[in-house]
Amino acid sequence: MMWKEKYRVGAELIDTQHKELFHRVSNFIQAVQSPQPWENKLEHVKETMAFMQDYVIIHFNDEERFQAEIGYPELERHKEIHARFRAGVQGYAKRAADEGFTEELIQEFGGRLMAWLIMHVAAEDQKIGQFLRSQQGGSHES
Amino acid sequence: MKAEYINAFYLATQDVFKLMLDLETTRLGMRVTDELVPFREANVVIGVTGDLSGSLLYSFPKHMALEMVRIMAGMEMKELDAFVTSAMGEMANIISGNALTRLFEHNYRCDIVPPQVMIGTGQSLSMATPSAIVLQLQTAIGNFEVSISLRTK
Numbered sequence: 695m696m697w698k699e700k701y702r703v704g705a706e707l708i709d710t711q712h713k714e715l716f717h718r719v720s721n722f723i724q725a726v727q728s729p730q731p732w733e734n735k736l737e738h739v740k741e742t743m744a745f746m747q748d749y750v751i752i753h754f755n756d757e758e759r760f761q762a763e764i765g766y767p768e769l770e771r772h773k774e775i776h777a778r779f780r781a782g783v784q785g786y787a788k789r790a791a792d793e794g795f796t797e798e799l800i801q802e803f804g805g806r807l808m809a810w811l812i813m814h815v816a817a818e819d820q821k822i823g824q825f826l827r828s829q830q831g832g833s834h835e836s
Numbered sequence: 837m838k839a840e841y842i843n844a845f846y847l848a849t850q851d852v853f854k855l856m857l858d859l860e861t862t863r864l865g866m867r868v869t870d871e872l873v874p875f876r877e878a879n880v881v882i883g884v885t886g887d888l889s890g891s892l893l894y895s896f897p898k899h900m901a902l903e904m905v906r907i908m909a910g911m912e913m914k915e916l917d918a919f920v921t922s923a924m925g926e927m928a929n930i931i932s933g934n935a936l937t938r939l940f941e942h943n944y945r946c947d948i949v950p951p952q953v954m955i956g957t958g959q960s961l962s963m964a965t966p967s968a969i970v971l972q973l974q975t976a977i978g979n980f981e982v983s984i985s986l987r988t989k
Contacts, residue, residue, distance in 0.1 A: 695910045723909050727919060784909025794934070798918045808908055813930050830972045 696720040696808070701815045703823040705760060718745060719811055726804045731827055733795045739800050746807070747787050750780055757819075766825055775818055777793075779810055791835045841888070841971055842866070845982055853975065856927065857907045858877035864979060872961040872985055874907050874954055877901070878916055880928035881961060883949030884900050885976040888939065890964030890986040894928040900978030907977075916955055925951035931982075 697716040702709050722742040725735050754776040760770045788802040793799060850861045871892055871900040878901035880894040896904070904927070913920050914947045929951045936946045968985035 696908070720910060723919070724911060727909075727911065727913075745956075801918035802922040805905075805919045806926045809923050809926035809930065812856050812908055813852070 696812070701819075703819055704826050705822070708757055708760060708819070708822070711749075711756060712819070715749065715753060715790060715811060716815075718742060718749070719808055722745075722746075723804050723808060723814060726797075726801055736795055739795055743787055743790060743795075743800075743803075746783055750776075750783055754780065754835065757822075761822060764822075764826060764829065766822060768821060768825075772822075773813065782806065841930070841939065841984060841986055842939040842971065844935040845892070845931070845984055846971055846973075848931050848938060849971075849973065849982060852927065852931045852934055856930075857904060857975075859975045859977065861905075861934050862927075862974050864974045867970050867973065868967050869970050869983070872963045872983055874957050874959065874961075876980065877956060878921070878924055879954040880925050881952045881954060882928055884931045884932070884936070884946050884986060885949065887944040887989050888946050888986045889989065890984075892932055892985075893961065893962060893968075893983040894931070894980070896980045898923070898976050900975075900980060903977045915967075918987075921953040921955070925953045935963035 696719060699712055701712060701716075703712070722739070725738045725742070728735065758769065758773055758776065761772060766772070786799070786806075790799060790803075846863060853861045872891060874893060874895050876895040877898035878896040882892045882894075884890055884892060887987045896903050898916060901916060901920060901924055905913045905923045908923060929948065936944075936948060939946060961987040964987045965985050968983045971982045971984070973980055973982065
């Protein structure tokens with residue numbers, strides 16, 4: 695299980711979507727690392743790649759809308775970080791489409807995706823929570 | 837090499853280990869070497885360009901690399917496969933990026949080249965300077981080294 699309670703930002707929609715992302719990435723890693731033959735995992739791998747491409751766009755759009763609503767001062771910087779994350783996922787999706795869904799490539803993607811997600815949620819997104827709490831006078835409970 | 841370079845990498849490593857792994861990192865020591873040679877099983881090399889240029893080498897024992905990825909993934913890792921080495925490479929990339937942000941505050945503008953993972957010991961790397969600084973670091977799951985070979989433009 696990759697999700698940790700310390701990753702909570704304190705906004706229900708964002709936390710729910712983060713949990714879903716961690717859940718999907720966790721399942722993806724389990725599938726990629728399971729001892730079954732690669733052919734048996736391919737369908738799940740392709741499904742998750744497609745899901746990640748769609749879901750990061752939905753989640754990042756929702757998160758950016760939320761940041762705009764609360765007047766988050768680092769919105770533009772955060773948008774740039776999201777753009778790089780999205781480009782990273784799309785880059786691997788393109789490579790998989792061009793080169794094939796090889797075990798080596800998908801393992802590499804899984805490792806990077808996991809590190810990106812943890813660092814993004816554990817560091818950058820926590821700043822949204824800090825801002826939110828400062829706006830609520832420190833009385834907000836997540 | 838100036839102390840601010842070394843400190844930027846030490847602080848960035850501390851930060852990223854705490855954020856991503858919930859691990860405290862302490863400095864065991866520092867030494868100077870005249871060759872950049874991986875002396876652990878799992879190594880990540882990152883190139884630096886810009887106002888400072890050269891190479892960074894992150895060197896981890898195998899058991900520590902597997903444990904780091906286990907903490908992130910929440911599941912046991914058995915081998916230094918493409919998943920594990922990719923996660924290690926990305927983590928070193930994040931630490932280096934974080935350190936360069938700190939160096940930017942000292943007016944050094946630099947970029948990093950994508951990480952290259954090397955498994956095994958012994959293969960010597962080219963250095964930007966006549967000597968490199970090796971930071972020896974300690975965590976609850978093992979000791980590792982960050983070697984810094986950077987020169988000013």
